[in-house]
Amino acid sequence: MLAPRLIPCLDVDGGRVVKGIRFRDLRDAGDPAAQARRYEEQGADEIVILDVSATPEGRGNAVATTRHVRSVLSIPLTVGGGVRTVEDAHSLLEAGADKVAVNTAAVERPALIREIAARFGSQCTVLAVDAAARDGEPWEVVVNGGRVRTGIDAITWISTAASLGAGEILLTSWDRDGTHAGYDTDLLSAAAGAVSVPVIASGGAANARHLADAIEAGASAVLVASILHDAVATVASLKHELRSIGIGVRP
């Protein structure tokens, strides 16, 4: 059967990994290709690279970074961050991304999803959504790195995006991100119940139990960042623990 995926995520700024990764034996801990390759060797199922560059010059490096990572990586690569046009998506795909993730630009202009899916296929069109809880109301979409609350219902937006052609949803809980309190399983259940495309859980993972909870809530994949980068766990150790609690990940 299809295995739930474990996906390390690298934040890149100006071609360099932002958060330090504590691999003692890595020659260059800031090199996204070296880190992506290392995660592949540990058993990662895919790699996600989010370009978090604050400047246009920094973002210009995303294509070069993608090409560099692709040359050493033999598992799928998703690249996101700052994708605003079909041409942005085209450049990343030509450089070796297998999928591109759109976020803020798609909220501002949902037709972007349809345009990318029509040109390159739904299988390489990922909608990244940052969702935040509201008092007494369902989750809302936040954009611009969390600075702007849109008031848009997150689950409705996810459904709309899937109908426009998004082939996968990368769903980050803005409330859980960085807390190590576990994924927001209520959010994941609601999203997985609303769409038939795969949902990737993001935000809050601290251990294998959290990953299992997200998968049991309906996530097809789990995004993991800080616990890998901080060497609290490895992809291999997380997969080993997942198998021991009955989650059939790829060996």
Add this chain to the structure above:
Amino acid sequence: MTSSVTIIATGSANTASVIAAFDRLSVSTRTAKTPTDVRNADRVVLPGVGAFGPAMRRIDEQGMRDALVERITDDRPTLAICLGLQLLADGSEESPGTAGLGVVDGTVTRLPEDLVVPHLGWNEVTPVSDDGLLAPGWAYFANSYRLPSIPEGWSGAWTDYGSGFVSALERGNVLACQFHPELSGEWGARLLARWLECTGRAS
């Protein structure tokens, strides 16, 4: 081992990952420009993401249909990937009325509605025979359609998603993978290497 493979442009197909995978095996790639390129190439790769209809139209616009059918019929080394496998069939539910290459008997059908679709991620590949290029292992898939049965005259492999579907076909020097060998880690790289090593009449 051969030093070059020729890739068919099927329009929306993103070939960067395919090129990178062959590059890691020290094999150069070029794009087929004419039907003669397809006929003369030692090894041809028919990749494909996107939809059945537009990909077949692109092949026809380039006049490459007959050259592809001939080399597959003649057992010349040919590798079809993902949508490429589906293009070998008679047709697909995805694009009714569009004729496939027809070298594989059968029609491609959509995965059942009650499943998460696309079938996206890693799944187990189980070959029907152990004397071909295919080996058991885990492969990366991204498909919403699939071939439901292995036609007569072909060997292949099965993968389970809701029910079994055809995850690969092989016959002599022709290999077709519903999965992406170029994205299937070491297992995929070894499969590509075995296909490269297979000696066709052409080489």
